[in-house]
Each structure stands twice: as structure tokens, then as C-alpha cells.
Amino acid sequence: MSYSATFLEWEITSACNASCPQCPRNYYGGKTWHSLPIVQVDRKWAEQHLSIEFIESLTHIDFCGTYGDPIMNNNLIDIVEWLQSVNPSVYITIKTNGGIRNANWWAKLGSILNGAVYFALDGLADTNHLYRRGVNFDDVIVNARAFMAAGGTAHWAYIVFKHNQHQVEEARELAANLGFSDFNVKLTSRFFDKKHVLTDSLEVNDANPYTISIPDNSIYVNNSYQKINFVGKDYAATVTINCKFKQLKRVYLSAEGYVFPCGWLHDRMYGFEAEQHPDHERLITLFDIAGGKEMANVNHTPIDQIVHGKWFETLEASWTNDSRLHRCGMMCGEKVDIIKDQNKHIRFDS
Ligand SMILES: C[S@@+](CC[C@H](N)C(=O)[O-])C[C@H]1O[C@@H](n2cnc3c(N)ncnc32)[C@H](O)[C@@H]1O
Numbered sequence: 001m002s003y004s005a006t007f008l009e010w011e012i013t014s015a016c017n018a019s020c021p022q023c024p025r026n027y028y029g030g031k032t033w034h035s036l037p038i039v040q041v042d043r044k045w046a047e048q049h050l051s052i053e054f055i056e057s058l059t060h061i062d063f064c065g066t067y068g069d070p071i072m073n074n075n076l077i078d079i080v081e082w083l084q085s086v087n088p089s090v091y092i093t094i095k096t097n098g099g100i101r102n103a104n105w106w107a108k109l110g111s112i113l114n115g116a117v118y119f120a121l122d123g124l125a126d127t128n129h130l131y132r133r134g135v136n137f138d139d140v141i142v143n144a145r146a147f148m149a150a151g152g153t154a155h156w157a158y159i160v161f162k163h164n165q166h167q168v169e170e171a172r173e174l175a176a177n178l179g180f181s182d183f184n185v186k187l188t189s190r191f192f193d194k195k196h197v198l199t200d201s202l203e204v205n206d207a208n209p210y211t212i213s214i215p216d217n218s219i220y221v222n223n224s225y226q227k228i229n230f231v232g233k234d235y236a237a238t239v240t241i242n243c244k245f246k247q248l249k250r251v252y253l254s255a256e257g258y259v260f261p262c263g264w265l266h267d268r269m270y271g272f273e274a275e276q277h278p279d280h281e282r283l284i285t286l287f288d289i290a291g292g293k294e295m296a297n298v299n300h301t302p303i304d305q306i307v308h309g310k311w312f313e314t315l316e317a318s319w320t321n322d323s324r325l326h327r328c329g330m331m332c333g334e335k336v337d338i339i340k341d342q343n344k345h346i347r348f349d350s
């Protein structure tokens, strides 16, 4: 089976300045997960590991990822300049909490970027930090203004919780007044407890613990919750899988060099939920079937060989045999579309 990609999601670092409670990089908003390798790549690494032909074949590069914030990478602007010199028409998006670096740095990014930055602002000055822990709302606004004033295109991405549901329309208006090009409302699908069971609220790991909860206004609740309860517990193991990322010609590259169709599989490598989940062992078994972890990592195997070789063949085969990942059934099973239900107002997102 052939797999061709025109869209690269690239995690250029696994470092982050924040600790969002539903991010796999930390323990419910507390410390960074002990086994997460903290790495950042640079232009030289990219030149060595991503071929010119591969970069030229892409129409879109999305600096997002599973465990880090791209702005933490000190080489981001250098990498963007290199990519745009190799492929001047490539469109680059950057997903960030927006809380670090100064206005000069953001102005420089705004002046060179052919693409857009998605600022994750889940609320206003009195609420954003309840989920974006460690991020100062006013700093993000200063940074976004400097970026836009220099010509950058900015989107405001807003995840709705009970604590910020009353501010959605006020934030939408502020976004328009400040010059953001778009305002995206995201209905999270991440309310699972420590036993992977759906729940309405989670306790945040803080010196003074508090809870974050699903909105009680139903227009902000992800419809997939009802559907997951309805389809039953064998759903992920038995449903027909249509790999979304293969259909969309997307591929994912992690900060430590692993290549997957999507970040949802990278998410099974480290973290409290991942390492407890049977998928963690299954993923290791899949690496073994493909000839070892090196077969999936660009530090050891060229990206074209990974995508057209044993690693992607093994993953594709797993969708119809006993080695399938629960994750694949859940995210790409034909009866529930968590991501479509999550992104009510946007095309497609991670
Ligand atoms: C690990 S983050 C990497 C990018 C960047 N650090 C950020 O947060 O935007 C990957 C994506 O997950 C999103 N995300 C974080 N917490 C979420 C939640 N509870 N529900 C849905 N998406 C979430 C982020 O907004 C981002 O789009």
C-alpha cells in the first residue's frame, strides 16, 4: 500500500513553558512527565534528516506536536527561513500558547512567515491561566499584537471549559478588535479519568487543587461523548478503521525523530495515561514487528524509507489484524468522529 504525504505536522521541540492539565507532557497540570525526553532540533539537523525532495513535495507544514510548544525551540525562525528558501510556496502554521519571547522576536516572525500562528487563548485575563498554567494572558496579547503589526496572520484558538464558557463571545469580539483573522472554538474530547473512563471534571495537580470541568452549556459539549458511550467498549477493537491522516496525505514527525501518520500514536509513548494504557505495549510490539524502533526514526532511517517501508506497512496492516491500537479504532473508527465534533468552527486540527 502506498502512502504519500503533502502535509507535515512537525514537533520541533518537546519543551514547554506551560503545564496544561490535559496535556500528556505532565501529570494533570503538575510536573513534566519523568520519561519524556526534552529535545529541540535545529536547521542543521533538519538539513541532514529531511531531504530537499521531501520538503519540496509539501504544501503545508504545521508546527504543533504532542508534548511541546514550538516557540520554545530557539531555532524556530532559522528553521522557517530554511524551509521557505527550499519551498517558497509552502504554507506554515504554528500552534502555541504564545506566552514566551518578546515583542521584537514576534515582529520578526510576523515579517517572515508565509502562514499563520494559532494562539491558544482559552479565556480572558481572569481565566486563561486556569488551563494554560504558567502563561500570562497579557503577555500573549502583547506578543500577538507585535506579530500582527509586523504583517503576521493570527488565529485565536479557544478551548471551552465550564470556567470560560461565559466569555466565548467577549473573546470573539476582542479577537476581531485586535485584528485576529479567525476565532476557533474547540470542544475538547479529553475528559477521561485516570482509569480512561469518561468523566465530567478532573482535579488539577496544584498546591491548592481545583477542578476543570466540561461546560454545562450543551452547545459547547463535544457530541462524541454521547456517541462513545453508545457504541460500547468493544468499539475501538472491532470497528472498521479509515486512517484520517492517510486520507488527508498527512504525516507526523516527533521531536525525537519518530515518524507516524499522526500525533495520536506519538501520544501513546510517554505520559501517565499512555504508559498505563495497553496501547503502549502494543506500540512497542509494532516497532518490533517492523524491525525495531530505529525503523521508525529519522535519526536512523531516511523519512522516505519509513513512510514507504516496513514501519508504515506494519501500521497499515495493524488496522485489519489483531495488533491494532485502540487509538486507531477510537480516532479513525467509521462511526465516531471525535475531531470533527471537536472543531466546530474550523477545517481540521490536531
Ligand atoms: C501539545 S499541543 C502543541 C502545540 C502548543 N503547545 C499548543 O498548546 O497550542 C497540541 C494541541 O493540543 C491542543 N490541546 C491542548 N489541550 C487540549 C484539550 N484539553 N483539548 C483539546 N485540545 C487541546 C493544543 O491547543 C494544541 O493545538
Ligand code: SF4
Pocket (backbone or CB within 6 Å): 016, 017, 018, 019, 020, 023, 024, 025, 066, 067, 068, 069, 096, 097, 132
Ligand atoms: S502549551 Fe501545548 S505543549 Fe504546552 S502544556 Fe499546553 S498543550 Fe501541552
Ligand code: SF4
Pocket (backbone or CB within 6 Å): 241, 242, 243, 244, 245, 246, 261, 262, 263, 264, 265, 327, 328, 329, 331, 332
Ligand atoms: S489514529 Fe491510527 S488510523 Fe487514525 S490517523 Fe492515526 S495512524 Fe491513522
